[in-house]
Amino acid sequence: MKLFSWGNFPKIVSRSFYVDKLSTLKKKIKENKVFIPFGNGRSYGDSALNHNIIKVKPYNYFIDFDASKGLLHVQSGVLLSEILTAFVSRGWFLKVTPGTKLITIGGAIASDVHGKNHHVEGCFSECVEKFTLMLPDGEIINCNKHDTPDLFKATCGGMGLTGVIIDATIMLKKINSKYINQTTIKTKNLKETFNYFEKYKDSTYSVAWIDCLAKNDEIGKCLLMTGDFANDGKLDYQAKNKIKIPFYLPAFLLNTWTVKIFNYLYYNRVASRVSSQKVNLDSFFYPLDAIESWNKIYGNKGFIQYQFILPKEESFVGLEEILKIISGSGKGSFLAVLKLYGKSNDNYLSFPMEGYSLALDFKMEAGLFDLLNQLDDIVLKYGGRIYLAKDARVTQDVFEQGYPNIDKFRQLRKKYKMNEKFNSYQSQRIGI
Amino acid sequence: MSYVLIIGAKSDIAKAVAKKYAENGYDLYLAARQASELSEFATNINIRTEQKVVCIELDILEYDSHEDFYNQLPEKPLGVVSAVGYLGEQKQAESDFSQAAKIINTNFTGIVSLLNIIANDFAKRKHGFIIGISSVAGDRGRKSNYLYGSAKAALSTYLSGLRNRLYESNVDVLTVKPGFVATKMTENMDLPERLTAQPDEVAQDIYNAQQKKSNVIYSKWIWRWIMFIIKIIPEWKFKGMSI
Numbered sequence: 001m002k003l004f005s006w007g008n009f010p011k012i013v014s015r016s017f018y019v020d021k022l023s024t025l026k027k028k029i030k031e032n033k034v035f036i037p038f039g040n041g042r043s044y045g046d047s048a049l050n051h052n053i054i055k056v057k058p059y060n061y062f063i064d065f066d067a068s069k070g071l072l073h074v075q076s077g078v079l080l081s082e083i084l085t086a087f088v089s090r091g092w093f094l095k096v097t098p099g100t101k102l103i104t105i106g107g108a109i110a111s112d113v114h115g116k117n118h119h120v121e122g123c124f125s126e127c128v129e130k131f132t133l134m135l136p137d138g139e140i141i142n143c144n145k146h147d148t149p150d151l152f153k154a155t156c157g158g159m160g161l162t163g164v165i166i167d168a169t170i171m172l173k174k175i176n177s178k179y180i181n182q183t184t185i186k187t188k189n190l191k192e193t194f195n196y197f198e199k200y201k202d203s204t205y206s207v208a209w210i211d212c213l214a215k216n217d218e219i220g221k222c223l224l225m226t227g228d229f230a231n232d233g234k235l236d237y238q239a240k241n242k243i244k245i246p247f248y249l250p251a252f253l254l255n256t257w258t259v260k261i262f263n264y265l266y267y268n269r270v271a272s273r274v275s276s277q278k279v280n281l282d283s284f285f286y287p288l289d290a291i292e293s294w295n296k297i298y299g300n301k302g303f304i305q306y307q308f309i310l311p312k313e314e315s316f317v318g319l320e321e322i323l324k325i326i327s328g329s330g331k332g333s334f335l336a337v338l339k340l341y342g343k344s345n346d347n348y349l350s351f352p353m354e355g356y357s358l359a360l361d362f363k364m365e366a367g368l369f370d371l372l373n374q375l376d377d378i379v380l381k382y383g384g385r386i387y388l389a390k391d392a393r394v395t396q397d398v399f400e401q402g403y404p405n406i407d408k409f410r411q412l413r414k415k416y417k418m419n420e421k422f423n424s425y426q427s428q429r430i431g432i
Numbered sequence: 433m434s435y436v437l438i439i440g441a442k443s444d445i446a447k448a449v450a451k452k453y454a455e456n457g458y459d460l461y462l463a464a465r466q467a468s469e470l471s472e473f474a475t476n477i478n479i480r481t482e483q484k485v486v487c488i489e490l491d492i493l494e495y496d497s498h499e500d501f502y503n504q505l506p507e508k509p510l511g512v513v514s515a516v517g518y519l520g521e522q523k524q525a526e527s528d529f530s531q532a533a534k535i536i537n538t539n540f541t542g543i544v545s546l547l548n549i550i551a552n553d554f555a556k557r558k559h560g561f562i563i564g565i566s567s568v569a570g571d572r573g574r575k576s577n578y579l580y581g582s583a584k585a586a587l588s589t590y591l592s593g594l595r596n597r598l599y600e601s602n603v604d605v606l607t608v609k610p611g612f613v614a615t616k617m618t619e620n621m622d623l624p625e626r627l628t629a630q631p632d633e634v635a636q637d638i639y640n641a642q643q644k645k646s647n648v649i650y651s652k653w654i655w656r657w658i659m660f661i662i663k664i665i666p667e668w669k670f671k672g673m674s675i
Binding site for chain 2 (some may be wrong): 018020061062063064065082083090278
């Protein structure tokens with residue numbers, strides 16, 4: 001079976017089996033093979049790819065819901081979208097959600113995903129009360145922050161390299177509307193962008209779309225979107241129909257000129273400097289989910305989503321340097337997202353740290369890796385790191401410098417013999 | 433009246449159909465052998481949808497129990513979905529009649545026994561819907577699975593007659609003919625991806641068709657055309673083919 005993740009790069013040949021019953025999973029895991037768990041294939045690179053994968057998505061029952069505390073117990077194949085379908089109309093939402101709802105709970109934990117409220121609520125692991133994990137010998141362990149701190153800190157953000165997450169109990173948050181009161185601020189340059197992020201840091205949700213082809217004194221101009229849930233009691237939630245991109249578009253359609261036109265239109269669709277809108281939660285949190293297989297616009301060679309974060313005090317200089325190189329290269333695409341993050345957590349491999357992160361797509365083309373290597377150097381120079389859930393090409397050296405807890409992670413893997421059983425193309429490439 | 437009765441509720445298609453109806457505001461009776469094994473599934477649906485889900489023991493081959501089974505339902509269902517199916521072992525069934533009988537009785541006789549009872553009740557009260565999940569395998573007999581296929585053909589014919597009879601009584605009968613579906617029943621087969629439906633897609637097709645009061649649907653829809661072609665191949669040609 002051909003297998004690839006959301007970036008359509010790399011494409012590999014893989015064998016898979018489904019998690020149906022725990023007894024069969026245990027038997028499979030004990031067989032003498034190396035696996036990586038695979039959720040809904042929404043990480044971008046090779047972190048969920050291997051020649052043998054365990055498909056967890058079919059293992060997707062809701063097990064229990066305690067409405068007095070908002071605690072939801074589900075099997076790990078449940079998609080965030082399924083939780084929304086079930087619970088938004090009852091006045092519950094995810095405490096932490098990334099920019100797509102089409103990921104499994106297992107994937108959310110393994111990548112310790114974060115969202116537009118990271119500066120307030122932290123990573124996904126903040127809402128994980130407990131989970132169970134199947135180890136290489138088939139044993140199932142109950143994990144939580146207090147009783148199994150090492151396994152918890154390694155598994156949240158551990159990219160599936162500590163075992164198979166079986167089920168999890170997560171804390172939902174109360175909402176009283178399916179709408180978000182959104183404020184959009186149009187900025188002229190990076191300095192202004194930073195100022196507004198700071199100014200709106202008490203706003204629960206914030207994110208900026210940034211024009212990465214802007215040059216000179218316009219570098220860093222953006223549309224900053226901030227907001228919070230409305231309080232109008234309107235909760236009748238139904239997921240919207242999707243537009244579908246049925247096949248790979250020819251990659252040449254995306255070039256500097258088309259991206260420039262898009263960016264111009266996107267930036268100028270908002271006329272005033274500060275404006276307010278009331279938007280549906282799907283359009284606010286998951287704009288791209290409305291277009292099924294949007295990843296195909298980059299053509300069949302795929303793309304890399306490059307996401308890095310820099311410590312706050314270095315962010316301005318670092319971002320300016322990086323944005324200059326990107327706009328000079330003319331390679332950046334129209335989906336570039338900037339965000340101010342809150343404090344980092346203790347998890348060994350979680351990506352966020354206090355500072356600014358930029359994520360942007362590059363279609364696969366000649367010279368791309370050279371450009372990204374150049375960016376890696378700048379990221380390291382300023383003490384930053386690369387997000388593993390997006391990565392398909394970083395070197396071991398770049399990875400290690402960004403993640404100072406890697407040795408603790410490696411030791412734990414060794415202790416439980418996880419390194420002999422759970423590996424991905426990524427973990428082998430960067431020597432985890 | 434809010435219940436939909438699903439018989440053969442352990443199959444992957446049945447579960448997907450059950451979920452679809454619950455999501456659309458129906459309560460569920462899930463009937464199957466060893467129904468207690470459905471309790472986790474029932475809880476799952478209940479948490480997702482807040483609809484009532486009741487698991488009930490039913491052996492489709494225990495014909496004598498069917499009357500009692502239906503009568504003891506505390507509230508009669510709005511509609512019924514038969515997802516009972518048994519592929520069996522074609523090769524074994526060619527020489528072992530007990531296997532052949534099991535295929536025929538599971539896919540046809542048992543369903544007739546139960547649907548007769550339900551149809552009479554629906555006819556009397558003059559509303560309701562009956563959905564039978566048959567198969568494209570019933571459209572033409574092939575050497576690889578003609579016992580299963582002929583039982584499904586009989587079921588399709590039965591449903592057609594039932595539809596004709598119940599038309600006057602305002603009861604809708606839907607025949608569903610799935611092609612390849614990625615389920616436990618087919619997990620060891622190497623199925624072509626483009627022609628293979630996921631259980632959720634079949635469930636969506638079934639729900640839409642029932643709401644629209646359709647008569648016969650194929651799922652995926654392309655199977656209507658595939659089977660059309662397979663059906664028009666002349667018998668003198670077909671008998672020498674391996675498809």
